[in-house]
Amino acid sequence: MTVIATESLSKRFPRVTALDRLSVDVGPGVTGLVGANGAGKSTLIKILLGLSPATEGRAQVLGLDVATEGGAIRERVGYMPEHDCLPPDVSATEFVVHMARMSGLPPAAARERTADTLRHVGLYEERYRPIGGYSTGMKQRVKLAQALVHDPQLVFLDEPTNGLDPVGRDEMLGLIRRIHTDFGISVLVTSHLLGELERTCDHVVVIDGGKLLRSSSTTDFTQTTTTLAIEVTDTDEHPDGTGALRDVLHARGIETHDGSGLPGAGHILLLTAEGEETYDLVRDVVADLGLGLVRMEQRRHHIAEVFKDSDDQRARDEQMTGDDQRKEAVGHGG
Amino acid sequence: MAVEHSLTQPGEQTRIHNIGYRNYDGPRLGRAYARRSLYSQSLRGAYGLGRSVKSKVLPMLLFVVMCVPALIMVAVAVATKAKDLPVDYTRYAIIMQAVIGLYVASQGPQSVSRDLRFKTVPLYFSRPIETVDYVRAKYAALASALFILTAAPLIVLYVGALLAKLDFADQTKGFGQGLVSVALLSLLFAGIGLVISAVTPRRGFGIAAVIAALTISYGAVSTVQAIAFDQSSTGAVPWLGLFSPITLIDGVQTAFLGATSAFPGGEGPSSGQGVVYLLVVLGLIAGCYGLLMRRYRKVGL
Numbered sequence: 327m328t329v330i331a332t333e334s335l336s337k338r339f340p341r342v343t344a345l346d347r348l349s350v351d352v353g354p355g356v357t358g359l360v361g362a363n364g365a366g367k368s369t370l371i372k373i374l375l376g377l378s379p380a381t382e383g384r385a386q387v388l389g390l391d392v393a394t395e396g397g398a399i400r401e402r403v404g405y406m407p408e409h410d411c412l413p414p415d416v417s418a419t420e421f422v423v424h425m426a427r428m429s430g431l432p433p434a435a436a437r438e439r440t441a442d443t444l445r446h447v448g449l450y451e452e453r454y455r456p457i458g459g460y461s462t463g464m465k466q467r468v469k470l471a472q473a474l475v476h477d478p479q480l481v482f483l484d485e486p487t488n489g490l491d492p493v494g495r496d497e498m499l500g501l502i503r504r505i506h507t508d509f510g511i512s513v514l515v516t517s518h519l520l521g522e523l524e525r526t527c528d529h530v531v532v533i534d535g536g537k538l539l540r541s542s543s544t545t546d547f548t549q550t551t552t553t554l555a556i557e558v559t560d561t562d563e564h565p566d567g568t569g570a571l572r573d574v575l576h577a578r579g580i581e582t583h584d585g586s587g588l589p590g591a592g593h594i595l596l597l598t599a600e601g602e603e604t605y606d607l608v609r610d611v612v613a614d615l616g617l618g619l620v621r622m623e624q625r626r627h628h629i630a631e632v633f634k635d636s637d638d639q640r641a642r643d644e645q646m647t648g649d650d651q652r653k654e655a656v657g658h659g660g
Numbered sequence: 661m662a663v664e665h666s667l668t669q670p671g672e673q674t675r676i677h678n679i680g681y682r683n684y685d686g687p688r689l690g691r692a693y694a695r696r697s698l699y700s701q702s703l704r705g706a707y708g709l710g711r712s713v714k715s716k717v718l719p720m721l722l723f724v725v726m727c728v729p730a731l732i733m734v735a736v737a738v739a740t741k742a743k744d745l746p747v748d749y750t751r752y753a754i755i756m757q758a759v760i761g762l763y764v765a766s767q768g769p770q771s772v773s774r775d776l777r778f779k780t781v782p783l784y785f786s787r788p789i790e791t792v793d794y795v796r797a798k799y800a801a802l803a804s805a806l807f808i809l810t811a812a813p814l815i816v817l818y819v820g821a822l823l824a825k826l827d828f829a830d831q832t833k834g835f836g837q838g839l840v841s842v843a844l845l846s847l848l849f850a851g852i853g854l855v856i857s858a859v860t861p862r863r864g865f866g867i868a869a870v871i872a873a874l875t876i877s878y879g880a881v882s883t884v885q886a887i888a889f890d891q892s893s894t895g896a897v898p899w900l901g902l903f904s905p906i907t908l909i910d911g912v913q914t915a916f917l918g919a920t921s922a923f924p925g926g927e928g929p930s931s932g933q934g935v936v937y938l939l940v941v942l943g944l945i946a947g948c949y950g951l952l953m954r955r956y957r958k959v960g961l
Contacts, residue, residue, distance in 0.1 A: 405786035477684035
């Protein structure tokens with residue numbers, strides 16, 4: 327089943343190309359939409375809500391065409407905007423009830439769903455107080471509640487962790503995860519912070535300059551290879567423990583690199599673990615050399631590296647084709 | 661989080677509130693219902709209902725101020741056994757125009773500037789409703805609120821007139837004409853108030869601009885009318901009345917609704933000029949609606 331499908335979707339403004347022939351399929355679950363500011367994330371959401379016509383191409387949300395069935399889409403979809411959108415002089419309950427009715431829920435159902443939803447997002451007694459006195463975290467919860475109150479099949483969350491402290495961020499990410507696992511609602515969440523999505527999403531779509539860079543599941547992103555970071559002590563016998571370990575591992579045919587550029591570089595040895603036997607080998611070698619093993623930890627590939635890879639890839643492409651126009655299109659954004 | 665917390669302690673007695681997520685499979689009433697909901701919420705909001713106590717004070721106060729003179733007139737008419745009410749139904753709104761102006765100036769910006777300022781408008785458009793629904797609901801709500809404000813004292817007058825046993829047919833006709841007049845006035849004032857308020861997200865600017873637009877136009881028109889009347893160019897007086905909202909209403913009701921004009925010397929428009937008045941009023945209402953549509957087409961997400 328496909329929740330969102332776009333087919334060479336383009337959006338051009340007089341001076342800027344916000345989306346450039348974007349074709350992507352998104353299935354159920356939590357999907358991250360990653361891109362730098364101006365990459366076209368918000369433009370894409372606007373088109374998917376049927377609020378802004380695409381210049382060319384087609385898109386479907388929940389099997390409905392965005393160009394002709396915008397109203398039906400918006401009835402089944404929730405939207406949490408990036409910016410502040412809450413009037414300060416009404417209570418959360420009153421506001422969310424109103425938004426539920428704006429989604430077509432009858433008055434009694436709107437009140438019941440509001441109470442339920444506010445509880446699920448973690449707002450209790452404070453929901454009767456005016457929103458003006460809420461903390462940023464509470465406001466984000468109200469914004470999330472209004473997107474969920476009509477029990478949509480899909481929600482668009484635009485930068486939901488913006489402005490939150492680390493604890494609030496973790497809580498919000500946990501909540502986003504539960505929207506799918508507990509509530510059964512598919513999620514499209516945008517962020518420019520990649521680490522967040524790595525933990526929360528099943529699938530990540532990376533766009534830049536309105537173009538699709540990559541679309542694959544997060545496990546593909548992060549678990550194709552495991553990098554091990556190893557740190558050892560120096561001994562009298564081996565004044566440079568790290569160097570000694572590196573030499574032995576090289577002799578055993580294992581490539582290492584010193585992780586230059588990373589914190590603690592020089593003392594840390596990075597190598598690619600092929601499987602269980604690599605761990606055993608490292609342990610044995612360290613023991614034979616009589617070194618102290620300070621750490622041996624998995625370094626997950628960061629989604630950031632995807633960006634780096636594709637940037638490199640693109641740079642190579644451009645060199646080969648010498649296509650200046652393309653560079654220009656990438657430089658701008660929506 | 662408390663919900664998760666109670667999940668981890670299934671034995672806890674206070675767990676009854678945790679019933680997990682429930683899906684909604686009841687009816688979804690769609691776009692027309694959403695528009696009606698926005699209308700009723702905005703209408704209630706125009707009298708501060710569903711908002712803080714502070715925001716109830718001004719509209720309620722103005723409502724009372726609007727009705728008290730009618731009550732006094734009725735009391736006087738009943739007590740003195742007068743043959744007619746001291747003021748025509750059609751005249752009442754003209755006399756109380758300052759109160760009506762204040763109400764439009766306070767509630768117009770309240771209705772639309774808040775949504776713009778706090779960026780709630782994009783949230784509405786992420787719902788089934790569209791620009792046209794938003795504009796119609798807001799316009800209808802403010803016009804209805806104004807109609808309630810201007811028709812309530814007329815009802816007081818009418819009930820009082822019947823209690824004073826004044827001529828029923830005569831009073832009913834006057835009351836009916838008064839209602840038509842204030843309905844037109846409500847539409848016109850709501851349109852002007854909303855167009856001005858929708859320009860700025862700042863409520864204070866909106867209030868000042870609406871008051872300025874209403875009082876300056878009226879002040880200028882009545883002054884020039886007075887000068888024209890003094891200079892014995894009485895023919896110019898009715899034409900000058902086309903340039904302020906309240907004199908427009910005065911002109912229309914003088915021409916068509918049996919009212920006595922409040923223009924200098926009672927020089928109201930003839931029925932020929934009255935048609936021009938009516939066309940200008942209707943044109944302004946349509947124009948305000950068109951401008952609002954244009955304004956909100958740009959306020960997307």
